[in-house]
Amino acid sequence: MTDLKLKVTMDLSVVLVVGSCFGLLGNGVQSDRDDEKLQSLPQDQPYRTGYHFQPPKNWMNDPNGPMYYKGVYHLFYQYNPYAAVWGNITWAHSISYDLVNWIHLDIALSPDDPFDINGCWSGSTTFLSGGKPIILYTGGVTMNRQVQNLAEPKNLSDPMLREWVKSSHNPVITHVDGMDSENFRDPTTAWQGPDGLRRVLVGNEMNSHGRALLYRSRDFVTWTQSKEPVHSSTRTGMWECPDFYPVSIDGKNGVDTSSLDKFRKHVLKASFNSSDHYVLGNYTAVTDNFSVDTDFLDNGSDLRYDYDNFYASKTFFDSAKKRRILWAWIQESDSTTDDVKKTGLVYSHFPRSILLSKTGKQLIQWPVEEIEKQRTVNVRFKNKELKGGSVLEISGITASQSDVEVSFNSSNLKEADLLDPSWVDPQLLCSQKTASVGGNIGPFGILVLASKDLTEQTSIFFRVFRSNEKYVVLMCSDQSRSSLEEGLKKTIYGAFIDIDPLNEMISLRSLIDHSIVESFGGEGRACITARVYPKLAIDNQAYLYAFNNSTFDVNISTLNAWSMKKAQIVSFTKRRKPHLN
Numbered sequence: 001m002t003d004l005k006l007k008v009t010m011d012l013s014v015v016l017v018v019g020s021c022f023g024l025l026g027n028g029v030q031s032d033r034d035d036e037k038l039q040s041l042p043q044d045q046p047y048r049t050g051y052h053f054q055p056p057k058n059w060m061n062d063p064n065g066p067m068y069y070k071g072v073y074h075l076f077y078q079y080n081p082y083a084a085v086w087g088n089i090t091w092a093h094s095i096s097y098d099l100v101n102w103i104h105l106d107i108a109l110s111p112d113d114p115f116d117i118n119g120c121w122s123g124s125t126t127f128l129s130g131g132k133p134i135i136l137y138t139g140g141v142t143m144n145r146q147v148q149n150l151a152e153p154k155n156l157s158d159p160m161l162r163e164w165v166k167s168s169h170n171p172v173i174t175h176v177d178g179m180d181s182e183n184f185r186d187p188t189t190a191w192q193g194p195d196g197l198r199r200v201l202v203g204n205e206m207n208s209h210g211r212a213l214l215y216r217s218r219d220f221v222t223w224t225q226s227k228e229p230v231h232s233s234t235r236t237g238m239w240e241c242p243d244f245y246p247v248s249i250d251g252k253n254g255v256d257t258s259s260l261d262k263f264r265k266h267v268l269k270a271s272f273n274s275s276d277h278y279v280l281g282n283y284t285a286v287t288d289n290f291s292v293d294t295d296f297l298d299n300g301s302d303l304r305y306d307y308d309n310f311y312a313s314k315t316f317f318d319s320a321k322k323r324r325i326l327w328a329w330i331q332e333s334d335s336t337t338d339d340v341k342k343t344g345l346v347y348s349h350f351p352r353s354i355l356l357s358k359t360g361k362q363l364i365q366w367p368v369e370e371i372e373k374q375r376t377v378n379v380r381f382k383n384k385e386l387k388g389g390s391v392l393e394i395s396g397i398t399a400s401q402s403d404v405e406v407s408f409n410s411s412n413l414k415e416a417d418l419l420d421p422s423w424v425d426p427q428l429l430c431s432q433k434t435a436s437v438g439g440n441i442g443p444f445g446i447l448v449l450a451s452k453d454l455t456e457q458t459s460i461f462f463r464v465f466r467s468n469e470k471y472v473v474l475m476c477s478d479q480s481r482s483s484l485e486e487g488l489k490k491t492i493y494g495a496f497i498d499i500d501p502l503n504e505m506i507s508l509r510s511l512i513d514h515s516i517v518e519s520f521g522g523e524g525r526a527c528i529t530a531r532v533y534p535k536l537a538i539d540n541q542a543y544l545y546a547f548n549n550s551t552f553d554v555n556i557s558t559l560n561a562w563s564m565k566k567a568q569i570v571s572f573t574k575r576r577k578p579h580l581n
């Protein structure tokens with residue numbers, strides 16, 4: 001019997017007839033209560049992941065209102081209970097004790113009131129004084145009018161918070177004349193200023209440009225709009241899912257959203273143009289002034305959480321482990337496969353902890369430590385020379401469901417190619433200089449979800465350039481050969497990464513999970529999530545390699561790779577249809 005089963009049993013006070021292994025839950029386990037059932041998810045096709053969070057079936061998009069309450073992690077998310085396409089959007093609700101294994105509960109919010117009849121859209125949770133969690137979410141009233149609503153738990157003694165009640169005051173925030181009411185959504189977690197007032201941001205646009213409106217409230221019900229948005233930009237479109245939170249300058253722990261600690265910077269994140277972009281700045285709580293160090297899409301600086309498939313993210317402060325955790329939505333990028341349409345294959349990223357880097361110029365992300373419990377068989381070695389033009393198989397682990405850490409170095413750095421000053425766009429550079437294009441130091445890296453004959457491979461690799469007296473490291477994720485299937489999106493993504501290869505290893509970690517590859521370069525300084533659909537490199541036909549396609553040799557300083565256990569994801573829901581008008 002696993003921890004998870006014990007927890008379910010204890011918390012629900014039901015007797016479970018337990019199967020011998022969790023994978024058999026669908027047949028083996030039943031609740032003795034007529035109105036509740038516990039069931040496992042289908043494993044119906046090769047692209048379904050093993051250890052990433054996924055809904056029971058159908059469509060999900062943005063993660064909403066993540067929080068930690070009485071020993072339980074809660075994740076809500078935008079969910080269509082009826083189909084594998086966007087529509088009829090509810091707040092689905094899942095809980096976890098360890099951020100790895102999940103229990104799906106009943107839907108928390110359904111669109112059945114005039115103030116959200118068109119959908120219960122994204123929002124956040126906030127803890128009120130006394131520790132009571134409250135949801136602030138966007139209601140779609142009509143397709144071109146959005147309002148902000150409140151909901152609270154029915155029973156605060158229930159750590160699972162299984163039932164939520166919408167406020168009789170809804171809607172609590174509506175647009176004013178002259179404001180775009182069609183793009184007015186996604187309230188943030190509220191923070192408290194020194195005057196005791198709560199503040200939230202709501203995403204909006206003005207003349208097609210993004211801005212984050214600021215609202216203040218004493219009682220969380222009556223909200224007053226500040227004259228000025230906290231920030232805006234004429235370079236971007238509408239800001240979806242804004243997020244605003246402090247990060248500590250010593251970079252060791254996460255901090256509470258309301259922290260007024262002096263040793264902090266603030267992060268403002270906005271989702272636009274299919275990416276989650278962020279800026280760092282100084283926030284003065286007394287005046288609500290936010291001055292950014294470098295603005296969105298500034299020349300030479302475009303900070304993003306992730307450079308590929310990553311959108312509509314949200315963070316929360318985990319008071320149990322003093323860390324800030326980031327959740328985001330991985331979109332389906334294959335619209336051609338019928339199986340996918342039938343079942344829906346959308347996921348969340350593995351939760352990442354997020355900190356300010358030592359330089360203070362960017363954020364660092366890393367999979368939460370709980371993931372290490374999933375590691376099983378391990379392969380490791382040190383100091384292996386990778387000759388120019390060589391490919392090395394890393395065998396002995398389940399390459400389709402694994403966690404790989406590798407670091408490279410080279411004594412040949414002085415031979416690195418010169419960086420042309422016109423090469424300012426890393427994505428363009430990766431697209432021109434793919435893994436097949438040789439260089440002096442790079443391309444070298446790993447080939448994941450590769451077929452034995454290498455006709456299918458997703459390569460994650462580095463190149464080192466010289467620029468004046470410095471080295472510049474480029475990280476690329478190349479999906480151009482990831483599947484023999486025609487008509488898929490096979491984009492190549494890239495980022496410059498702040499590594500000084502003279503003084504540190506060039507490191508890479510990749511979480512490989514059937515159709516998702518989350519890669520972290522330079523210990524989390526640049527992240528790229530690829531969504532891939534191989535035809536050959538499936539399950540035990542998937543292989544892992546290290547490669548060096550450069551003229552000069554590089555060394556693998558260390559390599560550590562693990563097979564990963566499947567996460568236990570079960571549904572525990574009342575046997576009733578979610579209510580829908």
Ligand SMILES: *[C@@H]1O[C@H](CO)[C@@H](O)[C@H](O)[C@H]1NC(C)=O
Binds near residue numbers: 085086
């Ligand atoms: C929404 O739900 C209704 C009622 O079940 C259904 O007819 C409709 O197709 C659904 N729309 C989507 C986009 O799922």
Ligand SMILES: *[C@@H]1O[C@H](CO)[C@@H](O)[C@H](O)[C@H]1NC(C)=O
Binds near residue numbers: 155156157158159
């Ligand atoms: C509230 O939750 C607690 C803990 O699960 C439970 O013991 C209690 O019966 C619940 N109260 C109501 C009114 O449902």
Ligand SMILES: *[C@@H]1O[C@H](CO)[C@@H](O)[C@H](O)[C@H]1NC(C)=O
Binds near residue numbers: 237
């Ligand atoms: C949006 O992203 C695409 C692809 O990355 C890029 O070509 C385009 O310039 C971006 N648009 C804006 C307004 O940033």
Ligand SMILES: *[C@@H]1O[C@H](CO)[C@@H](O)[C@H](O)[C@H]1NC(C)=O
Binds near residue numbers: 284287289290
């Ligand atoms: C707030 O920011 C504006 C510029 O945006 C600046 O002129 C003003 O001095 C700042 N106020 C405070 C109190 O920092």
Ligand SMILES: *[C@@H]1O[C@H](CO)[C@@H](O)[C@H](O)[C@H]1NC(C)=O
Binds near residue numbers: 281282291292293
């Ligand atoms: C933020 O504060 C730091 C420390 O006081 C200061 O060095 C920096 O210039 C400030 N940045 C902005 C954009 O005001």
Ligand SMILES: *[C@@H]1O[C@H](CO)[C@@H](O)[C@H](O)[C@H]1NC(C)=O
Binds near residue numbers: 299300
């Ligand atoms: C662009 O960046 C360069 C170098 O960082 C700087 O000198 C220049 O002023 C910037 N231009 C604009 C328009 O911000």
Ligand SMILES: *[C@@H]1O[C@H](CO)[C@@H](O)[C@H](O)[C@H]1NC(C)=O
Binds near residue numbers: 385412554
């Ligand atoms: C690899 O490492 C060995 C010793 O650890 C060193 O002698 C050799 O020069 C290194 N090769 C490269 C290409 O860095």
Ligand SMILES: *[C@@H]1O[C@H](CO)[C@@H](O)[C@H](O)[C@H]1NC(C)=O
Binds near residue numbers: 409412555557
């Ligand atoms: C590369 O790393 C290995 C192992 O840490 C070390 O022995 C070697 O000296 C390093 N080589 C260079 C060139 O830094």
Ligand SMILES: *[C@@H]1O[C@H](CO)[C@@H](O)[C@H](O)[C@H]1NC(C)=O
Binds near residue numbers: 435437438447459549
């Ligand atoms: C290395 O480059 C050659 C072309 O020079 C290409 O055929 C091969 O696929 C490349 N290897 C990898 C792993 O990309």
Ligand SMILES: CC(=O)N[C@H]1CO[C@H](CO)[C@@H](O)[C@@H]1O
Binds near residue numbers: 388549551
């Ligand atoms: C693409 C590429 O750079 N290939 C190189 C692989 O390594 C050999 C030397 O071992 C070079 O000759 C190739 O140019």
